[in-house]
Amino acid sequence: RNLRPLDSWHVLQQVELVDKPYVVTEHRARKYLTPTGRIVLAPLPPQVRRSGLLGPSMTALVGWLKARGHVSYGGIAEFFRDVLALPISGGHLAGCCTGKLSEALKPAYEEAASALRQEAVLGSDETGHYHGGQGYWTWCLRAAGFTVFRIDATRATQVLVDLLGEDFGGILTVDYYSANRSFARRYEVRAQYCWSHLLRDVKFLRELGRPPLARWADQLLAIARGLFRAW
Numbered sequence: 309r310n311l312r313p314l315d316s317w318h319v320l321q322q323v324e325l326v327d328k329p330y331v332v333t334e335h336r337a338r339k340y341l342t343p344t345g346r347i348v349l350a351p352l353p354p355q356v357r358r359s360g361l362l363g364p365s366m367t368a369l370v371g372w373l374k375a376r377g378h379v380s381y382g383g384i385a386e387f388f389r390d391v392l393a394l395p396i397s398g399g400h401l402a403g404c405c406t407g408k409l410s411e412a413l414k415p416a417y418e419e420a421a422s423a424l425r426q427e428a429v430l431g432s433d434e435t436g437h438y439h440g441g442q443g444y445w446t447w448c449l450r451a452a453g454f455t456v457f458r459i460d461a462t463r464a465t466q467v468l469v470d471l472l473g474e475d476f477g478g479i480l481t482v483d484y485y486s487a488n489r490s491f492a493r494r495y496e497v498r499a500q501y502c503w504s505h506l507l508r509d510v511k512f513l514r515e516l517g518r519p520p521l522a523r524w525a526d527q528l529l530a531i532a533r534g535l536f537r538a539w
Contacts, residue, residue: 330366330392361396362404370401371409420456425473427451431481432488434463447471465490472497507532 337350362370373379373387381398388394388401424430431450436443447458447467460467465487472480474495482488483502492499510532513525 328393330394333363358408360404360408361400362408367404367408367412370404371413374401374405417456420454421458421471423454424449424451424456424471425476427478429479429481430472432468433483434467436463463487465494469495503532 335352335356337352340348340350342348359367370384373384374381379387381401384401385396385398388396429452432447434445434447436445438444443461445460445463445467447460449456449458449471456471458467458471463485468487468491472491476495476497479498479500480488480492481500481502482492483505488499491497507529510525510528514522516522
């Protein structure tokens, strides 16, 4: 009864989805009948034809769920059906990613790939996989602020030459696979070889059952532990 209202408020915000969290825009092309009885359509704007069923923002959502969220096409289709009440086939979603999204991201990818050559420090690794029964390698080059992936049919040195050129002036962190060592040697690249691989091999020496070799391996491991403690 004796309370005096103030011109300030305690605020509690709530976020809620709307019933239909998307907008459908219908584009109509008028039909015409020619004197010969053939029906022709007026052309739709090129950007509308290129966009197809999903507009730019919805296409970006599909790309985020696939690339950043690591959701399968079937899982994305279930999200569209259950959450958005918008049934879309997995095949259409796959075409959306491999077609529209790939084309839209191509300039940004090329910009990132060209920037690799100017980086002071890069990490590089590659892993093998199969697609349609054919073997491929996914190369991963990690810079300070971005990562570039490249899928190639080969694990050869030429991939590094294509990506980094013959005059790369930075430090390249790699394992000592032959293609990496060849690239560093042929083009005088400063290479920092992977400590995990080195320590794994040193530990393997301890398991060969030869006491002098085991003692030497222990000495190397002690030096490595001291180095990392200092770092």
